[in-house]
Amino acid sequence: MRMGKAMLAAGRGLVLSVLTLVVSVALFTVTVVSLSLIPIGVGLFTTPALLRVVRRYADYRRRLTGRWGGLTVPSPYRPLPADPPSGLKGQPKLCFLLLNDPATWRDLLWLLVDQLAGGLLAAVPPGLILQGLFGSVLAAGVWKPIVDADGTYWYEFLPIDSQSDANLAAGLGAVFIAIGLFFGPAILNANFRMSRALLAPTPKMVLAARVERLTETRHNAVDTSAAELRRIERDLHDGAQARLVAMGMSLGAIEALIEKDPAKAKQMVAAARTNSAEALAELRDLVRGIHPPVLAERGLGDAVKALALRMQLRVEVGVELPGRFPEPVESAAYFAVSEILTNAAKHSGADQAWLDVSYEAGALRITVTDDGQGGADLSAGSGLRGIERRLGAFDGILAVRSPIGGPTMVTMEIPCAPTALKG
Incomplete structure (x- = not known):
């Protein structure tokens, strides 16, 4: 189980070192060149696209850190407007929006550190194992044609010009393999922790996002409350209030008819009773809609x-x-x-x-x-x-x-x- 975990760490380290050597170096170099071209205007149009590629790559590495390193790395970017600038004319504005996000500069710092320290950390476990395996290959007889062609061959600090020297190289290679397997997971975890430190939002960024979120939800709560008040007002005006007004008019008519036409007044009293029951039901429904009992x-x-x-x-x-x-x-x-x-x-x-x-x-x-x-x-x-x-x-x-x-x-x-x- 431990051996399998060590070999898996070595394989992952090899993948990360290749990613660093190919993608991190290329993205950092091209993005820095694009940023340097902003003063002459060219960078205003090339930088937004490059920064979006950087963000996608950084998000991929965040997910990789979560899957392989077990470390959660939240995305730190500020949300872009609902209708972000588009087209050729909108690129300069989009460029400044992206550059004003502190996470953009942290991504660039991470790319720089990743290609210097991150790639080295990722390459150590597979490098030690591969170097150790090469020592074993030397002991298998490969040392002889190498020495015949170029003279004494140095394997690390050991000069190889005989089989006994090659056997010593194999022993040293075994030590390299053991170190790579034993310390490989810890070394790779150091790479993941370094990535999280640079790719995760800082406390200041978290606080700023929290304040922005609270501001937005406060406005939404105010709007929701206002809409709810308008709904209650509309329901009262169109429902219970209208019925109560009709009841008032009916009672006035009943008062005038109660002596002249008692039968008609009796019918109107029955209708008013029905309206009062319906008005009460509507008020109960309205109260239930505000806060159910x-x-x-x-x-x-x-x-x-x-x-x-x-x-x-x-x-x-x-x-x-x-x-x-x-x-x-x-x-x-x-x-x-x-x-x-x-x-x-x-x-x-x-x-x-x-x-x-x-x-x-x-x-x-x-x-x-x-x-x-x-x-x-x-x-x-x-x-x-x-x-x-x-x-x-x-x-x-x-x-x-x-x-x-x-x-x-x-x-x-x-x-x-x-x-x-x-x-």
Whole structure:
């Protein structure tokens, strides 16, 4: 097992050293030349394309560091505008956008260090093994034609001009192989740690991204709240308010008719009673849309179970929660589930859905799966984008997997902590 791991490290080191020698050196050289041409204008048009290639290569090395080194390396780049500059005229603006990102310069620093130190670290394990194998080859008789052609041959610090000398070279080669196999994984891990140190975002970059994210989610929360207030105002104006106004007019007419035409007044009283019941039902629906009573009284688990019972499609619900959570978190999660289940019932053609709600690793995790036709796209629909904005106010995330033909799986995570545990 240890031997296999050592040989795997040597093979990976060989791949990394070739990548460094071919790709890192070439990219660094060409990019630096392009940057030097910016003052005369040529670099404004060549640099954006080169920097994008550098980013793709750096992202590839980040993934390689994760797969081979077991070290997570997040992407540090600032997001480009939703509609980035394009075309020939947009290249200078795009160039300055990329150059203003600190991650661009860290990528270039990494390319420089990678070709100097990284390539050396990666080449040591396979180099030692290959050099050791060559010592064994010398002892097999290869030393004789070499010495006959060029005289004494030096294998490291050993002069080779006889079989006994070649046998010593084989022994030294065995030492090289042992060192390469024993220390190879640790040496390669040093390469991965060096890459992570330069390719991962710095604390300052993480803080800047965090501030930008919070600013964006704050604006989204304000916009969502304003839209919700407009919806409540519209529902009150078109629904309960209109009915109450009609009831007021009916009561005025009843007051005038109660002595002249008691029968007609009685009919109008019955109609007013019906309108009052409908107005009350609309107000209850409106209140339920703002904050369902079952959510306030029983918590998220019972609220989503009650919600599932009202859906047009069958919903299997699994809930494993340690207790209650902050009211804003429960509300956001509840309405997100409501929106997703409603979309599944209306648009997916699904017959059944599965809802799982749990709390894992400091986050509320919700998964909704349906057996519909699939094709849901986070970037295309306003409904899913609205859910993403709602969750973003709590640093939550939304992931959608919906291949054509189904099934669709929507996963949500909201970082939070329980406010009250189950008794």
